[in-house]
Amino acid sequence: MLNEQLKAELIDRRRDLHRHPEQGFLEMRTASIVASELIRLGFEIRTGTDVMKPDAVMGKPSDEETAAHFEWAKANGADPRTVDRFKEGYTGIVADLKTGRPGSLTVFRVDMDALPITESDSDDHVPRRENFRSLNEGSMHACGHDAHTTIGLGLARLLSENAGLLSGTVRLIFQPAEEGTRGARSMAEAGVVDGADFFIATHVGTGVPHGTFLAASNGFLATSKIDVTFRGIASHAGAKPEEGCNALLAAATAAVHLHAIPRHSGGSSRVNVGELHAGSGRNVIADRAEMKIETRGQNADVNAFMKAQAERIIRGAADMYGVDVEFRTVGEAVDCQCSEGLARTLAEVAADSAFVETVVLEDNASAGSEDATYFMERVIQNGGEATYCIAGTDLAAGHHNERFDINEETMFAAVDVLFRAALRLNGDAG
Amino acid sequence: MLNEQLKAELIDRRRDLHRHPEQGFLEMRTASIVASELIRLGFEIRTGTDVMKPDAVMGKPSDEETAAHFEWAKANGADPRTVDRFKEGYTGIVADLKTGRPGSLTVFRVDMDALPITESDSDDHVPRRENFRSLNEGSMHACGHDAHTTIGLGLARLLSENAGLLSGTVRLIFQPAEEGTRGARSMAEAGVVDGADFFIATHVGTGVPHGTFLAASNGFLATSKIDVTFRGIASHAGAKPEEGCNALLAAATAAVHLHAIPRHSGGSSRVNVGELHAGSGRNVIADRAEMKIETRGQNADVNAFMKAQAERIIRGAADMYGVDVEFRTVGEAVDCQCSEGLARTLAEVAADSAFVETVVLEDNASAGSEDATYFMERVIQNGGEATYCIAGTDLAAGHHNERFDINEETMFAAVDVLFRAALRLNGDAG
């Protein structure tokens, strides 16, 4: 089914997306291309706030950034037929292929956003050498979401072409803002996986070698991403030190003590203050400080503990220095365990794929976080099954590295396996 | 006037007091002896809560300690005629010699309390060698207040014997609990110096050499003495680290940040966490911590700033760790400048004394604190004059050292100069 022409198209698609990376809630060009293609293929699509609950959106760029990027998208190849749908930055898409025949609701989810990384300009970096390096300087597809989006569209193509073999409904979710775990919750809370029998999220790479397909990647940590702003009172450090309220010291204090949050007997935990920026001059008591922090937990309870402690520590540190503080949750994900049955099914169909050499049922090694877990948790709570699968690939450099690159043939494996899964799960087309 | 017999009595008196040191608000034996002697000499005395405002008393020992020491005092030579007056630990005495003739109200103040120091048992320590080492183990007159009390009684004797030469009223204050600056405020607020024309507080030593008399010792820092108790929740550090609320870390945090209180452009400041005791076992998250701290300031405003910041920091640190905190002011003193006129008068009469070789009018070198400043401030605010004078002495070791000892002849100088001052200030006996 995956013929040479489609292969070539996948590669072209991925390179076009790679050349036009867009960060979370700014995937306007990407979403317009996806939406138009899905309409062309006969999917019923819903977009924007129809599939995203606005007050569950986290870490959305400012209106100014959103408006500016919209201009960029229009000037850089956005599909004019659909791009206006995404003007406000609600860039999620849900697309249904309804067969009209009774059967399961199976949901496939991919993500679309890029990272705030300046792509390598080195000669040995393939995208540079083969001329598809990022044109959106400062943004880069350094995590493979360009491939994910391409896989989603490749799957859509095969589903559309083989709709007659299917029953029930096959749904595709193109999610914005997975980086920073910002986008999924708003879509899950909008109900886009409610009623799903099966849910499959897909990623490439993450250390799984090329030719290997992992049916169930477990071990994602629940996480919260938090931005903190301290506001104090400036004063001349020589003349009137007693008149300042030192935001820099409040932040420094919070940073140290956040790392001293107790370990938890209920599972592993993490905390990091990744960035701290404070002060505007050597001889001025700093009146402003910003921190970017994250907490993680082996399960939601542990993460909730970490987050509650973090807030207490931050407020206490601010009070110590007479400083005001704002605490904003800008990303969040839960933990989730893959459903065994669905994982086994996926492993079976993967074993049939010519693009897969090795199938692994389950791996628990993940130490990262993923907001696909919101979808998975909701599906499982409602009685469905969910899994998170990995199509292995060769990496030129690790995820989030400026020289990240993949083996593009991984996309063929992913499309093939996911399509086989759809046939199995929705294939009893009378 | 100071004949050989009186000299011998002063030495005996001082050695008896040195042998029976009593800490602040426990000077029951001392006060009973003082009170009985003053009555004998014809003074009108007031004691206890008549001269101490209870709610301005700071750092008073517990009722248990007070009751236990009362038994000790009765068993160790307290004067049975007056000791019951001091049972509750309100050990202050105000004694008036009223001449019946119009004239000034002149107040002399001495202090009576000892320190929580175990006296040296070394052969070369004079009180040990001459058999007047402390019998109240763990308490010691290591600051000369035994001499001060003796000076007060010696002065009383001369005043009484020469009452016919005097006019107006001469008042003696025997103050408890100067150590930790705990006792004076309660007496000042009870009004015991109200109406005073002149006020003279006296100390021995403090670096002034024997034979020298300093009429005005300036530079005392305003200070607050604060005890802090943190109460958290214990938990097994291996099994349930997340269930503890760590009082040790709250205290450690407060300690560090107290020292980081900003400098003040309004004058020099000080802060010290002198003691920190926390925790009860290596593998238990500490549920209790105690700190002894002090702040100082070149003036009352600076010290008020330090104290306010200290409280904010302590409360913030407690909040960071979810710990309760109690903040108790157990001592306090203000700054005060000696009155120039009175200092000059005192310098003049000192120059006439056979016991004084050198007179210094003023010195600003003090970096300590004294609660006699409460009396001084009140007298000056009411239009009177006040000074703090030093009778120099040879010290065997510094103040608050376990081998502290004085040259007893210093007492002769002090008594002589103070009596001469009384004659000058209240001497126009028609």
Add this chain to the structure above:
Amino acid sequence: MLNEQLKAELIDRRRDLHRHPEQGFLEMRTASIVASELIRLGFEIRTGTDVMKPDAVMGKPSDEETAAHFEWAKANGADPRTVDRFKEGYTGIVADLKTGRPGSLTVFRVDMDALPITESDSDDHVPRRENFRSLNEGSMHACGHDAHTTIGLGLARLLSENAGLLSGTVRLIFQPAEEGTRGARSMAEAGVVDGADFFIATHVGTGVPHGTFLAASNGFLATSKIDVTFRGIASHAGAKPEEGCNALLAAATAAVHLHAIPRHSGGSSRVNVGELHAGSGRNVIADRAEMKIETRGQNADVNAFMKAQAERIIRGAADMYGVDVEFRTVGEAVDCQCSEGLARTLAEVAADSAFVETVVLEDNASAGSEDATYFMERVIQNGGEATYCIAGTDLAAGHHNERFDINEETMFAAVDVLFRAALRLNGDAG
């Protein structure tokens, strides 16, 4: 085999030991009684530095404490025939029952030391009511080691009486100073389990209910117990703040940052500063601070990471304040996994005991630490098998509580099961 007379003797023995608790490396009375009894029963015994490598002993009391306790032991019922062996505080005993017949070397280990806890004097505390409360005020058998020693002697009795049924060698280890994980390493490094085919350590209680026997208790954390002393320079906080080197702040800083040691991806970790004592006076910059800390890790690597970080942090904090620091390891234990085969054997014989109602093969719930792991690790590394078993009991209060007490019948179960294990492991007596 466990007749009524032996039962009564076990209870008497345990109560005598309970009444005379002795802390680690001070078990002189206990060891003398054990040694004399083992000699009487025909065991070959080795003691002191023959079975303890002195430079691997950790956290041994001072010579003064050791000498003083030796006098106490002699005055309180130590066996005069053997007590001199233990005068220096090397209180370990290794006792061999050599059958002369070829067969396995099987080692049973119990511990003998008590805790620094003042035993409850409450009427409802059985040892108080039945008159076997601690006579060594401030020390208490609050972890059941009195029962362990008694179990060891009961087992010795049965082995001795039934020696004809046995082959090979059965060895008993009576270990000092398990509390604080201080004693085992010195014995393991002295080679006392070298050549062992089987090793069984035994504990009572730890949450396992009465009537239950747990054959393999897994999950002990590797641990290090560390005492830290900071030595700075005192100075008057008002007069010369700049001349002090603040040991209190160095310790407070270390305490905070020890808790901020990073989490480890290799397994769970713990750290605790359980005690901090610093300073000698409110107005003195503290020249001395003491901390008691511990680190733990799910495995030895994680604990080694924690300990190395702890040392780095402590030295850095001392350097920040210009303070000297001494870092003493006063206890240490490793992690260890029980051998499955031996655990299964033990479970089988336990199932045959009339004193056992329920047998559990394995439990991983421990969050504590145990230095028997040194023996276990060494036995397994040398090709033998090892396990750590628990005889369940009813606890009046948790371990290390002042009202801790056990159901004494638990000792019968332990002696019976261990004897059955010896018969199975060393029972092929021709």
Add this chain to the structure above:
Amino acid sequence: MLNEQLKAELIDRRRDLHRHPEQGFLEMRTASIVASELIRLGFEIRTGTDVMKPDAVMGKPSDEETAAHFEWAKANGADPRTVDRFKEGYTGIVADLKTGRPGSLTVFRVDMDALPITESDSDDHVPRRENFRSLNEGSMHACGHDAHTTIGLGLARLLSENAGLLSGTVRLIFQPAEEGTRGARSMAEAGVVDGADFFIATHVGTGVPHGTFLAASNGFLATSKIDVTFRGIASHAGAKPEEGCNALLAAATAAVHLHAIPRHSGGSSRVNVGELHAGSGRNVIADRAEMKIETRGQNADVNAFMKAQAERIIRGAADMYGVDVEFRTVGEAVDCQCSEGLARTLAEVAADSAFVETVVLEDNASAGSEDATYFMERVIQNGGEATYCIAGTDLAAGHHNERFDINEETMFAAVDVLFRAALRLNGDAG
């Protein structure tokens, strides 16, 4: 002497300089204009490393910045005859008017550099309204050094025109990089004030009202400006927290403890961490942190104590976190007391000036720092006299504010008084 034409020229000159502000060691355009004018007026000039000791230069911009600014200067009106002298950024100028007659060596010093401030674009900001707002965006003369340079050139003009009235030598120093106290030390150490009989540094404003001339501004604090860079090891905060060496926490720790440096009994002190920037991503353990700090002291000893403590704390904090640290002194100044005699002379001639209404001999209120103190200290140590004078002015907003502006007539007062001083000090032209 100060006629209308010269007044107009002064205003034009100042506005030209204001429009072309150049930061420390980049004053290439400014210096070229100054140098060419001084040559024209008959001064012998020395520049660059002839008058600046390179290894005493602090906080010099990178070679890249220096080269880039040189291009800017050439493109924006630098004088081509002299600008090459300043290409490397050694922008100091020493200019001598040698009369050939015996007499004093009198030195006048002004500074030339601007601040890293973006000038106000508000309509009510005079430089904006009258069209002399900064053309070098991000740099601004917000401290009046444009006026100082103008005053120096105005004085040069009058000296040149009246050379016949003078004896001895009058020397002008045009100093770079006073902001951050970076430039003076290198010139002082190059010996440019050696042999001086009199030294006068001049500033406008600083709170002194227009029409007032202050002859001696005392109270400058000794200071050190220090840049600190921490370099650790990055690691993924979720996956491998134990592999990071956290530069952010090292910096945060240093920041807190720097503020806890003890107070000093030898005089007032200050410390400030004005800026802290650390980390590059929320989920990455920060491998880099930068801090800008400063210390101050009432005298050089106190500041030396502060700086030594700061270095110790910073190195200790780095060691705690296993992080490398670089500690760079980028600015420094000493304290200095003005010479009474010279101040009195200056006050006398100021009283004669038609541009001065009020003369103040001395003021001690400064709580800032100035590196002219290096010149002053050296002159006084060598037996000369030195003072630091202020020409009062009306300020539109405080120094270092984006809306700072002066009353330009202040320049007339300064030029007039300084010229009168030269006449008095070097005026006995036989």
